[in-house]
Amino acid sequence: MTTIRPIAPALETRRVEEREDEAPAIAAQNLHKSFGSQKVLDGVSLTVNRGETLAVLGRSGTGKSVLLRILIGLEKPDSGSVRVHGQEISDLTLDELGGVRKKMGFLFQHAALYDSLNVEQNVAFPLQHHKREMSKSEQSGRVLQLLAEVGMEDALAKMPSDISGGMQKRVGLARALALEPDILLLDEPTAGLDPISSGEIDELVLKLQQEHHMASIVVTHDLHSAKTIANRLALLDKGKVVINGSFEELQESDIEFVREFLKHS
Amino acid sequence: MPSSAVVSRGMIDQFFGWFGDLGIFFWRVLRAAIAPPFEFRELFVQLDEIGSKSLPLVALAGAATGIVLSMEARYSLTRFGAKSLLPAAIVFSVIHETGPIITGLVVSGRVGAGIGAELASMKVTEQIDAIEASAVNPYRLLAATRILACILMLPLLTLAADSCGVLMGWLAQALVEPLSLHQFINSGFKGADFNDFLPPTFKTAVFGLIIGLIACFQGMRTQGGAAGVGRAATSSVVLSSLFVILADVVLVKIILIFFP
Numbered sequence: 001m002t003t004i005r006p007i008a009p010a011l012e013t014r015r016v017e018e019r020e021d022e023a024p025a026i027a028a029q030n031l032h033k034s035f036g037s038q039k040v041l042d043g044v045s046l047t048v049n050r051g052e053t054l055a056v057l058g059r060s061g062t063g064k065s066v067l068l069r070i071l072i073g074l075e076k077p078d079s080g081s082v083r084v085h086g087q088e089i090s091d092l093t094l095d096e097l098g099g100v101r102k103k104m105g106f107l108f109q110h111a112a113l114y115d116s117l118n119v120e121q122n123v124a125f126p127l128q129h130h131k132r133e134m135s136k137s138e139q140s141g142r143v144l145q146l147l148a149e150v151g152m153e154d155a156l157a158k159m160p161s162d163i164s165g166g167m168q169k170r171v172g173l174a175r176a177l178a179l180e181p182d183i184l185l186l187d188e189p190t191a192g193l194d195p196i197s198s199g200e201i202d203e204l205v206l207k208l209q210q211e212h213h214m215a216s217i218v219v220t221h222d223l224h225s226a227k228t229i230a231n232r233l234a235l236l237d238k239g240k241v242v243i244n245g246s247f248e249e250l251q252e253s254d255i256e257f258v259r260e261f262l263k264h265s
Numbered sequence: 266m267p268s269s270a271v272v273s274r275g276m277i278d279q280f281f282g283w284f285g286d287l288g289i290f291f292w293r294v295l296r297a298a299i300a301p302p303f304e305f306r307e308l309f310v311q312l313d314e315i316g317s318k319s320l321p322l323v324a325l326a327g328a329a330t331g332i333v334l335s336m337e338a339r340y341s342l343t344r345f346g347a348k349s350l351l352p353a354a355i356v357f358s359v360i361h362e363t364g365p366i367i368t369g370l371v372v373s374g375r376v377g378a379g380i381g382a383e384l385a386s387m388k389v390t391e392q393i394d395a396i397e398a399s400a401v402n403p404y405r406l407l408a409a410t411r412i413l414a415c416i417l418m419l420p421l422l423t424l425a426a427d428s429c430g431v432l433m434g435w436l437a438q439a440l441v442e443p444l445s446l447h448q449f450i451n452s453g454f455k456g457a458d459f460n461d462f463l464p465p466t467f468k469t470a471v472f473g474l475i476i477g478l479i480a481c482f483q484g485m486r487t488q489g490g491a492a493g494v495g496r497a498a499t500s501s502v503v504l505s506s507l508f509v510i511l512a513d514v515v516l517v518k519i520i521l522i523f524f525p
Contacts, residue, residue, distance in 0.1 A: 074394050094293075094402050095300065101400035108398075112391035126399045129302075175399070 023086030025050050025183050025215030026071060031080035033066055033239075040066050041077070042239030050182065053209055053216040055226035057261070058236035064219040065109065067236070068185050071217065072106050073097045084183065102130060105176030105214075109188040111168035113160035119171050120156040123147060126178040146174040150204060166197035170204070177208065184209070184216040190225045202228045223265035235261060290408075290482045297402050298409035307406055311414035315376050319422055326371045327426030330363050331355065331434035339438065349452075352444075355434035356453030357461065364427035365465050366513055369472035371426075372419060373505040377480045380411055381501025384484025385494040393485060408485065412477030419473035423466050460524040468516040472509045479505040 024047045033041040040063035048054045056064050069075040071082055073089050082089050084100050092100065113122050123143045127134060134142070147153045150170040160168055169189060176184060189205060190198035206229050209216055220226050226233055227247050234244040237257050243250060250258055338354045384407060387393050396403045435449040480501040487497040 069394075072398055074397060094297070094397075094404070098400040098402065101398060104398075106395075106398040108391050108395060110391065112395040114392055114395070115386075115390070126401075129399065129401045132302075175395075179400075 023083065024048060025052075025085060026217065027083045028067075028071060029081045029083075031067070031070060031082070032078045033063065033070065033075065034078055039239050041070075041080075044080075044236070044239065044241055046234055046241065046244060048183075048215045048217055050215050051213045052232065053218065053230045055218045055220055055230035055233045056236060057220060057223065057226055057233055059261075060221065062236045063239055064221075064236055065187050068106075068187050068217065068219050072101060072104055072185055102179050103181055104183045104185060105179070105181035107169065107172045107176045107184075107186045107189055109191060111160070111165075111172035113168055113171055113175070115160050117160075118156070119147070119152065119158050119160070119163070122160065122171055123174045123178055126175065130179055142178070143174075146177055147171070149177070149208065150174045164197075166193050166201065169193070169201060173201075173204065173208070177212070180212070182214055184212075184214045186216065186218045186220075188220055189218065190220065190222050198222065198225060201225075205229050223262070286486065287478070287482055290485070291478060293404045294408045294412060294478070294481070297405035298413065300405075302405075304406050304410050307410040308413060311410045312418060314379075315372070315411070315414045316418035316421060319372055319375055319418070320425055322375055323368050323371050323422045323426050324429045326367050327359075327364060327429035328433040330367050330426075331359060331430035331432065332437045334358055334363060334430070335434040335437035339441065351438060352435070352449045352453035353455065355438070356431055356450075356457065359430035359434065360427050360457075360462055361465050362517070364430050365423050365469045365472070366509070367430075368419060368423045368426045368469055369476070369509040369513070370506055372415070372422060372472070373476045373509055374502055376415065377476050377501040377505040378498045380477070380480035381484045382494055382498035384481060385487035385497035388485055388487045389490055389493055403485070408477075408481040411481055412474060415473035415477030416470050417473070419469040419476075420466050423469045427466070464520040464524045468513075468520065471512055471516060475508045475512055476505045479508060 027047045029045050031041045031044040032039075044063075044067060046054065046056075056067060058064050066075060070077050073082075073092070077090065080090075084103065087100060089097060089100055113119075114125065117125065120140075120143055123146055124139055127139045127142060131139065131142075144153060144156070147156065150173050152167060152170050152174065155163055155167065155171070160171070163171070173186075173189075186205065189201050193201065202225050205216075205218070208214075209229070216229075218226065218229060232245060233247060233250055235242045235250065235258055242255055242257050243253055250262065253259070334355050335351070338351055338358070339348070342348050342351055342354060384393070387407075393403050393407070396406060431450075431453065432446075435444070435446055438444055438449065439446075483497045483501045483504065487493045489496075
């Protein structure tokens with residue numbers, strides 16, 4: 001009878017690390033999601049590697065935000081799998097999911113700042129919960145550094161209700177970056193902003209991606225913004241990915257919906 | 266148009282579905298509450314919010330109840346020639362029943378509505394999702410701390426309501442017929458022991474559990490913008506008050522069985 005010998009812990013750790021390095025930062029396979037009789041996602045698959053930015057485009061109500069929420073585990077898919085650095089997240093408990101989410105930053109469409117906390121406390125929130133080893137002064141320094149990165153260092157004491165939508169998104173972005181994530185998910189970062197603020201947010205996202213070398217997924221219906229900040233674009237229609245490629249590939253596509261979308265963008 | 270049988274079946278499904286969802290919610294909160302990291306800072310904030318800030322209202326309600334009890338009991342006992350039992354009647358009814366139930370109802374009004382509206386507002390503005398996305402368990406941070414604060418604070422608030430009720434009961438009595446506080450207390454607590462005092466006070470911890478649990482549940486499952494926030498606040502108060510009264514019926518029976 002042969003006995004199975006346990007793999008040496010160091011070897012196992014190295015293999016996990018290698019698996020994490022080899023695996024895409026985020027990989028969704030055949031995602032399906034319905035709300036009642038309404039089918040929102042119908043077999044969506046996509047992959048994003050470290051340092052790469054994917055823009056997910058599509059008409060309003062085509063499930064772009066739902067896709068993003070599934071990728072971070074805020075919604076459960078009806079079927080399909082989501083792997084973050086090779087780890088399947090669909091079956092994780094809330095606390096286990098927390099471990100994965102520490103590697104991910106999420107910017108909500110309306111920033112979702114905590115309205116009872118000021119700007120400084122909003123950005124400090126993830127640090128207070130996950131970097132308990134940091135002293136108060138270290139946390140304050142880090143918050144100031146993050147706010148300086150997004151150009152909001154002068155708004156430390158302001159409440160979210162006292163700043164504009166664009167400023168709220170900047171603070172939301174600083175909060176999303178607080179734990180130095182490997183993956184950044186942005187839900188409509190420029191929606192509802194004037195063209196100048198949109199351009200500023202685009203430049204900011206681009207700068208942060210270059211500096212932090214993260215894998216990013218940007219959900220948007222703004223083609224100009226997508227073109228500026230993404231390496232690849234995926235176009236969603238009726239819950240399916242119609243095309244996934246570079247902007248040039250989209251331009252050359254003869255798919256009717258793609259041509260229609262580009263014509264009206 | 267759906268038949269009445271279909272409508273009734275839908276309502277029954279909804280009724281049992283609500284209890285099922287509440288059970289799942291309670292299980293998640295319980296699991297989150299007993300596992301580290303513990304959110305002590307948020308717990309202290311909630312102890313202050315729920316306890317200290319409810320104190321004036323609870324004390325006032327207790328005092329008013331004491332006065333009313335004194336006037337009513339005086340009228341009834343005089344009719345039946347048992348006026349000498351007035352202090353005992355006031356003290357026993359305050360500590361046995363009116364103090365705890367008034368505290369439960371006042372807190373379910375103030376705190377139930379507050380928690381329901383606050384969490385509902387956080388839910389519809391995606392703040393609860395943002396907490397989750399920041400890898401923080403919202404059941405631990407938001408629900409467990411509020412429920413625990415309600416459980417801890419209700420007995421203490423009941424003590425305040427009881428004290429104010431007895432004190433104002435004496436004052437109302439003394440204004441009509443001079444009687445020292447010392448005499449009133451001696452006469453009122455004659456024959457009373459800890460069994461008269463502790464179980465009714467500690468049963469309010471169950472009221473706290475009910476108020477905190479229902480308010481957090483209604484708040485965190487809200488959907489539908491400002492209207493949803495309003496509905497969550499209203500349903501938190503209505504349901505928690507209703508379940509406090511129903512739980513009181515059961516708890517009084519249990520107390521009478523185990524502490525006769």
